[in-house]
Each structure stands twice: as structure tokens, then as C-alpha cells.
Amino acid sequence: xxxxxxxxxxxxxxxxxELEKLMExxxxxxxxxxxxxxxxxxxxxxxxxxxxSDGEWYRARVEKIEAGGKIHVLYVDFGNREVxxxxxxxxxxxxxxxxxxxxxxxxxxxxxLPTDEDDKSAAIDAMxxxxxxxxxxxxxxxxxxxxxxxxxxxxxxxxxxxHAMLAEGLLLAEPRREKRLAKLVEQYTAAQDKAKAxxxxxxxxxxxxxxxxREFGFQG
Numbered sequence: 001x002x003x004x005x006x007x008x009x010x011x012x013x014x015x016x017x018e019l020e021k022l023m024e025x026x027x028x029x030x031x032x033x034x035x036x037x038x039x040x041x042x043x044x045x046x047x048x049x050x051x052x053s054d055g056e057w058y059r060a061r062v063e064k065i066e067a068g069g070k071i072h073v074l075y076v077d078f079g080n081r082e083v084x085x086x087x088x089x090x091x092x093x094x095x096x097x098x099x100x101x102x103x104x105x106x107x108x109x110x111x112x113l114p115t116d117e118d119d120k121s122a123a124i125d126a127m128x129x130x131x132x133x134x135x136x137x138x139x140x141x142x143x144x145x146x147x148x149x150x151x152x153x154x155x156x157x158x159x160x161x162x163h164a165m166l167a168e169g170l171l172l173a174e175p176r177r178e179k180r181l182a183k184l185v186e187q188y189t190a191a192q193d194k195a196k197a198x199x200x201x202x203x204x205x206x207x208x209x210x211x212x213x214r215e216f217g218f219q220g
Contacts (some may be wrong), residue, residue: 001079001103002128006113006120007147009079009103013135019077019102023058026096030057035090042071042089047097050075051088059092059101076101108162109141109149110181110188111171114202122201123170131161141181151184166191169200 001009011019030049042048042062050060050073064072069086113120135155140148152161165171166188173188196203 002124002131003079003105004124006124006127007105007107008127008131009105010136010138011077011102011104015099015102018099022096022099023077026059027057029093030090037087040086040089040091042086047076047092048073049090049092049096050082050084051090052082057090059096060089061101062089075103077103079103079105105147106138106152107147107149108171109151110174110176110184111162111166112174114172119170119202123165126165126168126170127161130164136161141184142176142178160187163187163191167194167200169195169198169202169204172202 003009026049035049040048042065044062044065046062048060048062049057052058052075058075059077060073060075062071063074063081066072066083070083071086071089072081072083073089074081113123131152137153137155137158139151141151142149153159154161162171166173169192171192173185173192175189176185195201196207199206202208
């Protein structure tokens with residue numbers, strides 16, 4: 001899943017078979033012995049079972065409870081969110097709490113989203129469409145505010161996801177001064193310069209960052 005702030009959720013390939021087995025067992029149990037409507041009262045922070053819009057049961061965390069029985073849930077193994085009716089939730093037996101949530105949240109390192117809403121949407125859509133359900137190699141480059149910032153390479157051709165998006169003019173390279181990040185920042189800046197020169201996407205009207213610099217009195 002890719003969130004509105006451009007963070008994304010990924011699963012570890014190694015525990016994939018374990019998750020599949022858990023999901024299969026959960027659905028069998030809840031189909032064989034369907035929960036009684038109203039038998040479960042959701043509380044914020046609860047790990048429960050939720051029936052997704054595809055009609056299947058998944059593990060979910062209750063994030064918010066609204067009046068009228070509307071419950072905001074996070075599907076902890078996939079990273080997507082949904083607002084569901086309380087009747088679509090069920091208690092989750094203890095045996096289904098053992099496997100930790102499989103969707104872990106990450107951010108791409110050394111890049112940032114554009115501020116324009118249309119450009120932002122284009123970047124989020126590209127991130128989702130190009131990467132969903134693909135195997136990738138992930139490396140944590142640094143942490144900020146408790147979040148992991150990572151480089152992400154496609155598993156098959158080892159192409160860097162952020163580098164490819166910068167070269168398409170979809171993201172902005174973020175200057176960072178850490179020595180260990182120098183090579184990555186240099187590669188990303190070069191990819192951004194390539195997109196600028198070709199006037200791709202963000203850069204279709206030229207270098208808008210130069211306009212910002214002039215506006216604030218900076219001289220090139």
C-alpha cells in the first residue's frame with residue numbers, strides 16, 4: 001500500500017507462507033463458525049478480524065470509532081485502511097495474535113514529494129502502480145522521527161525506485177549532508193538534473209526552484 005504522505009507498506013517475503021497459512025485458517029474458522037452480529041464491541045487499539053470489501057476476513061487494528069457504528073481500521077498485514085460498519089468486525093482469537101503485523105511502514109530516503117496537489121497525486125499513483133506486489137530489495141539508510149527511510153531496488157533488475165522516479169520528474173531530490181549518503185544524493189541529484197533538462201513532469205515549465213530562489217532574493 002502507498003499512503004497519502006507517500007510512505008509505503010511492505011511485507012517480508014520470508015514470512016509470506018506463514019501469513020498465507022494464517023489467513024487461510026482465519027477464514028476457515030470464521031466461515032465455519034460465523035461470529036454473532038453484535039457479539040464483539042470494538043475498542044480503539046484492538047486487534048480484531050474485519051471483513052474487507054472483497055468479502056474476505058483480515059486482521060485489522062481499530063484506529064477510530066465514530067458515532068453510528070462506523071469504525072476506522074488499519075489492515076495490519078497489508079497497510080490499507082477502511083471505514084467499516086461495526087457489524088463487519090469480529091473478535092480475533094489469541095492464536096491469531098502470535099504472528100506480528102506483516103505490513104511495515106517505510107519512507108523513501110533522500111527524496112520528497114512536490115507541493116502541487118496534482119503533481120503529488122501523480123507521484124503517489126506512480127509509486128503504487130509501478131511497485132505494488134513486486135519483490136524488492138530494501139535497505140534502511142537512516143531513521144527520522146522513529147520512521148525508517150530506505151532505498152528500494154527492484155528484485156529483478158536492481159533498478160533504484162526513487163532514482164527512476166526522479167529521472168521521470170516525479171519527485172524532488174532531498175539534499176542531505178551525511179557523508180555515508182553522499183553517493184546516493186549525488187546519483188539522485190544527477191537523475192533530477194536529467195529530468196529538468198528534458199522538462200519532464202514537475203519540470204515541464206522549467207526549473208521552478210530557481211523562481212523560488214529569485215523570489216527570496218537568492219542569486220545564482
